[in-house]
Amino acid sequence: MPCTPAGSMLLIERALGRDLSGLSAVVVGRSNIVGKPMANLLLNANATVTIAHSRTKDLPGLCRSADILVAAVGRPEMIKGDWVKPGATVIDVGINRLPADANGKARLVGDVAYDEAATNAGSITPVPGGVGPMTIALLMANTVISASRAAGRALSLGDS
Numbered sequence: 001m002p003c004t005p006a007g008s009m010l011l012i013e014r015a016l017g018r019d020l021s022g023l024s025a026v027v028v029g030r031s032n033i034v035g036k037p038m039a040n041l042l043l044n045a046n047a048t049v050t051i052a053h054s055r056t057k058d059l060p061g062l063c064r065s066a067d068i069l070v071a072a073v074g075r076p077e078m079i080k081g082d083w084v085k086p087g088a089t090v091i092d093v094g095i096n097r098l099p100a101d102a103n104g105k106a107r108l109v110g111d112v113a114y115d116e117a118a119t120n121a122g123s124i125t126p127v128p129g130g131v132g133p134m135t136i137a138l139l140m141a142n143t144v145i146s147a148s149r150a151a152g153r154a155l156s157l158g159d160s
């Protein structure tokens, strides 16, 4: 399983459990490494999934309908607080480096305006410190799984 979506799914499972039946999920972004595999994993967990992208109409309204909102866009703080349904689970995959400020300090931010969104969300991942470390953890897990399989042992993510 690709590391970033798999790590994001573990965070969603922690918040909402493994079965997402009856929940609506919106994934903003349709890349092959994040958006599409993320949507597939959510679908496998029985969520009702919509993939949004740059040609989607009324993105704020669509995001507001989501019980689970995944942002994988690459645009700093594009998703505003009032785009988030009260109580929603928000996964911010974006990593955007803002230019240095007057003190010469650069800053990393996600695709979600965290401070605004956190007041509405039931749970939300920060940037940095949210999906990024999960990606690294899942890269290590996938490495162990591959090594085990190469050694003739059947191991999958659920076992590790």
Ligand SMILES: NC(=O)c1ccc[n+]([C@@H]2O[C@H](COP(=O)([O-])OP(=O)(O)OC[C@H]3O[C@@H](n4cnc5c(N)ncnc54)[C@H](OP(=O)(O)O)[C@@H]3O)[C@@H](O)[C@H]2O)c1
Binding pocket: 004, 028, 029, 030, 031, 032, 033, 034, 035, 052, 053, 054, 055, 056, 059, 072, 073, 074, 075, 093, 094, 095, 096, 131, 132, 135
């Ligand atoms: N945390 C991690 O470990 C991790 C891992 C991978 C990536 N990332 C970060 O995740 C973000 C996305 O990465 P990616 O590789 O998926 O990016 P990508 O290939 O550039 O895809 C971005 C997606 O966002 C959509 N988009 C762009 N502007 C939009 C807008 N104004 N409204 C709605 N949709 C818009 C694009 O739509 P179109 O298809 O219509 O152009 C595209 O589908 C980046 O910030 C990247 O650095 C983080």
